[in-house]
Amino acid sequence: MLRVEKVTKSFDKFLAVNGADLAVEKGQLVAVIGPNGAGNTTLFNLITGIFSPDRGRIVFKGEDISELPTHEICRRGIARSFQIANVFHRLTVFKNVQVAVFSQQRKSTSLFRPAQRMAVEETNRILESVGLLEKADRLAGSLSHGDHRILEIAIALGNEPQMLILDEPTAGMSPEETSSTMGLIKRLAETHGLTILFCEHDMDVVFNTAQSIMVMHYGQTIIQGKPEDVKNNMEVQDAYLGGADA
Amino acid sequence: MLLKGVLKKRSLWLSVILLIILLALPPVIPRYYTYIMTLIFVTALLAMSLNMVVGHGGLFQFHHGVFYGVGAYAFALTLVKAKLPVWFCFAVSPIVAAMFGFLIGWFCVRLTKLYFGMLQISLGTLLWAICFRWYDLTGGDDGIHGIAVPSFLSSTTNAYYFVLLFFVLCLVVMYMIFKSPFGMTLQALRDNPERCSAVGINVKRHQLMGIVIATFFAGVAGALFVILERSVFPELLFWVLSLEIFIMCLLGGWFTFAGPVIGAAITVALRTFVGAFTEYWTLILGCLLIFLIFFLPEGVMGFLEQKFGAKRS
Numbered sequence: 001m002l003r004v005e006k007v008t009k010s011f012d013k014f015l016a017v018n019g020a021d022l023a024v025e026k027g028q029l030v031a032v033i034g035p036n037g038a039g040n041t042t043l044f045n046l047i048t049g050i051f052s053p054d055r056g057r058i059v060f061k062g063e064d065i066s067e068l069p070t071h072e073i074c075r076r077g078i079a080r081s082f083q084i085a086n087v088f089h090r091l092t093v094f095k096n097v098q099v100a101v102f103s104q105q106r107k108s109t110s111l112f113r114p115a116q117r118m119a120v121e122e123t124n125r126i127l128e129s130v131g132l133l134e135k136a137d138r139l140a141g142s143l144s145h146g147d148h149r150i151l152e153i154a155i156a157l158g159n160e161p162q163m164l165i166l167d168e169p170t171a172g173m174s175p176e177e178t179s180s181t182m183g184l185i186k187r188l189a190e191t192h193g194l195t196i197l198f199c200e201h202d203m204d205v206v207f208n209t210a211q212s213i214m215v216m217h218y219g220q221t222i223i224q225g226k227p228e229d230v231k232n233n234m235e236v237q238d239a240y241l242g243g244a245d246a
Numbered sequence: 247m248l249l250k251g252v253l254k255k256r257s258l259w260l261s262v263i264l265l266i267i268l269l270a271l272p273p274v275i276p277r278y279y280t281y282i283m284t285l286i287f288v289t290a291l292l293a294m295s296l297n298m299v300v301g302h303g304g305l306f307q308f309h310h311g312v313f314y315g316v317g318a319y320a321f322a323l324t325l326v327k328a329k330l331p332v333w334f335c336f337a338v339s340p341i342v343a344a345m346f347g348f349l350i351g352w353f354c355v356r357l358t359k360l361y362f363g364m365l366q367i368s369l370g371t372l373l374w375a376i377c378f379r380w381y382d383l384t385g386g387d388d389g390i391h392g393i394a395v396p397s398f399l400s401s402t403t404n405a406y407y408f409v410l411l412f413f414v415l416c417l418v419v420m421y422m423i424f425k426s427p428f429g430m431t432l433q434a435l436r437d438n439p440e441r442c443s444a445v446g447i448n449v450k451r452h453q454l455m456g457i458v459i460a461t462f463f464a465g466v467a468g469a470l471f472v473i474l475e476r477s478v479f480p481e482l483l484f485w486v487l488s489l490e491i492f493i494m495c496l497l498g499g500w501f502t503f504a505g506p507v508i509g510a511a512i513t514v515a516l517r518t519f520v521g522a523f524t525e526y527w528t529l530i531l532g533c534l535l536i537f538l539i540f541f542l543p544e545g546v547m548g549f550l551e552q553k554f555g556a557k558r559s
Contacts, residue, residue: 048444074446082444088437090501091430099434100445102427108447109455110427118427159445 001026001195002047002078002163007056007066008219009046016042018219019056024163024197024212029189031206032199034216040199041083043216044167047197048080049073060163074103079161081152083168089141093132096140096151098123100158123158129191130154130184146177150184157188164188166198170205178202182209207231268410272403281474284406286514287413288470293494293506294420295463300492301500302429303456304436306363309370310491312350313461315483317343317468319377322390322478327383332396336469343465344458346373351457355450358439367485374483389479399473409470416463423459424503432456493531497538499545508546 004022008015017039024030032040045051047058049070058066065073079100088096101119102108110118127133130150135143140151149169156164169185170178182205189196200206206213207227214224215233223233272280296310320342324335350369354362377384384390399405423429435442435452443449472478481487490513491506498509513531520527542549 050440070443071446071448074444080444082441086438086441086444088434088441090437091434095430095434099431099442099447102431103446107427108431108452111459112422112426114422114425115427115430116425155441155445 001028001061002197003057003059004043004047005057005059007043007046007053007058009042009051009053015219017046017053019221020216020219021221022197022214022224024195026162026195027189027193028195028211029186029209030195030197030212030214031210032197032214032216033201033203033206034199036201038216039219040216041167042219044080044165044197044199047073048078048165074159074161077159077162078165079156079159079163080165081149081156081167081169083171087140087143087148087151087155089139091140092136093138093140093143093151093154094123094127094136097126097154097158100155101126104159126154126157129188130157146173146181149173149181153184153188157192161194163195163197166196168200169198170200170202178205185209265414269407272406277402280402280406282514282518284402284409284474286511287409288467288474289491289494289514290507290510291413291416291470292464292467293491293498293510294417294504295460295467296491297495297498297500297506298420298423298432298460298463299453299456300495301502301505302424302436303432303453303460304439305453305456306359307366307457307460308363308492309366309485309488310460310464311485311488312370312373312483313343313347313464314468314471314487314491315377315478315480316346316373317465318472318478318482319384319468320465321469321472322393323383325472326390326393336473339469340462340465343468344462347458347461347464348454351454351461355453355457370483370488371485374480374485377483378480384478384480387480389477391477393472393476393478395473395476405474409474412466412470416466420463421503428452428455493535495545497535497545499542499548499551501544502547502551505545505547512546 002022002024004020006019006021007017008019009017020039020043022032032043034040042051046053049065049068049072052067056066057064060076060078063076065076088099091099098115098119101122105119107118124133127136130153132147132150132154135147143151153166153169166185170181173181185196186209188194210227212224213227213230215222215230222235223230271283292314296307299305299307317339320339321335324330324338325332350366353369354366357365378387380386399408431442431447431452435449439449468482494509494513495506496509497512498505498507500506516527516531520530538545544552
């Protein structure tokens with residue numbers, strides 16, 4: 001479904017991503033791991049069009065999307081959540097999701113119809129599926145950290161994506177929150193038939209959830225394969241799993 | 247009506263009562279006050295149009311006064327120089343302002359934040375310079391005075407009702423836009439443009455659309471100003487005025503819908519009544535601003551909304 005081929009991106013001669021490869025099949029849960037600064041977030045930014053690659057290709061459903069702007073890529077069916085909670089602070093939780101639903105329904109430029117009666121059902125359904133329905137009227141800025149992260153995912157769902165990219169969905173969460181969030185992600189993948197690509201530092205989480213794991217080191221892809229294969233790979237053990245980060 | 251269900255009952259009643267009071271005012275108060283009230287409506291409309299992009303859209307629209315000036319000049323020139331029917335002039339001037347808004351906005355939205363603001367000041371000042379220099383067309387620094395408006399608008403009272411009518415009309419339309427998906431997306435853009443593009447919103451196009459709409463209303467305010475004052479002058483396009491309306495939004499509270507009206511009322515009243523005693527009336531305005539930043543960071547209206555629990559946007 002998504003194919004990243006030999007993608008390279010540098011910032012001021014620093015090679016953030018250096019010939020990364022990644023393949024995501026439809027319906028898969030794919031994890032990208034690698035030490036901090038290995039280029040995970042940059043890779044996600046490249047896929048979602050925040051940057052365009054210096055070299056290489058990104059192909060989604062047979063179409064080269066490497067040069068498309070962010071909003072066009074979103075329209076193609078890729079939605080993402082951000083590593084740093086990135087929500088609309090002065091809007092209510094409900095409206096945060098509603099904005100995404102409007103965009104999905106091509107109603108963002110509708111001028112004279114009252115927003116409060118539009119897309120209510122869809123928005124409520126999304127809020128219910130992630131468990132934020134009781135907090136719908138709270139201002140997003142007043143939510144707890146964990147709820148922020150969930151709201152991130154809910155906003156991404158507002159676009160009815162085929163593929164969801166989650167940048168460290170459980171960063172800064174307590175163990176309980178982490179397991180409930182990962183449970184949510186798994187459930188969403190099943191019920192919505194979503195393809196999910198995520199990056200994560202918690203190895204237990206990764207090896208318990210992902211069906212395929214890609215390991216990055218200094219911007220390069222070391223390996224992509226099934227969890228067992230990755231675990232047994234010597235290079236990965238040297239670079240990462242045996243290191244201080246594990 | 248479209249507004250049904252959007253406006254809360256309490257706010258609706260309050261607005262109706264306020265409107266009735268405003269309608270009943272002119273016969274009761276002295277003519278000079280009627281004039282000041284009319285000036286407040288015009289300025290308030292201008293401040294509200296600015297707030298659409300600044301408070302709700304989060305854009306650094308630093309030189310909004312230009313579009314007010316363009317609207318005023320468009321009205322004056324089509325009326326005096328081209329001698330077109332007054333209704334036509336009145337209809338065409340907001341469109342001209344919106345066209346200039348599109349033109350300047352088209353360049354500005356390519357930049358962000360402060361750079362957006364700087365470019366706008368530059369381009370706006372260019373327009374001001376043209377107005378200031380082009381004697382044959384605009385009358386240069388003298389401007390154009392004694393513009394003949396239709397006789398039914400010649401009395402202050404009639405001008406008051408005319409301006410009030412369009413002020414309320416514009417307010418209703420702006421409120422509908424504020425509450426529409428477009429308005430909501432604009433507010434989301436203010437909070438987080440990156441996130442907006444990640445949910446599939448074309449940020450630049452949306453911002454440009456916001457600017458065009460806001461400048462349209464600034465143009466209406468400009469035309470209304472000419473109807474009231476019967477003159478135009480380059481100061482309407484000068485950056486000082488732009489700063490002043492920026493302050494009005496801040497004073498009133500720019501995350502609220504009606505805040506700028508209060509801000510405009512305070513500023514116009516200060517200029518009129520304190521300005522009568524001393525030309526340093528801005529000193530009082532400055533002190534007021536300092537007070538505001540410390541005690542009411544959300545502006546007067548923002549404070550009232552918090553106090554009386556009216557639900558935010």
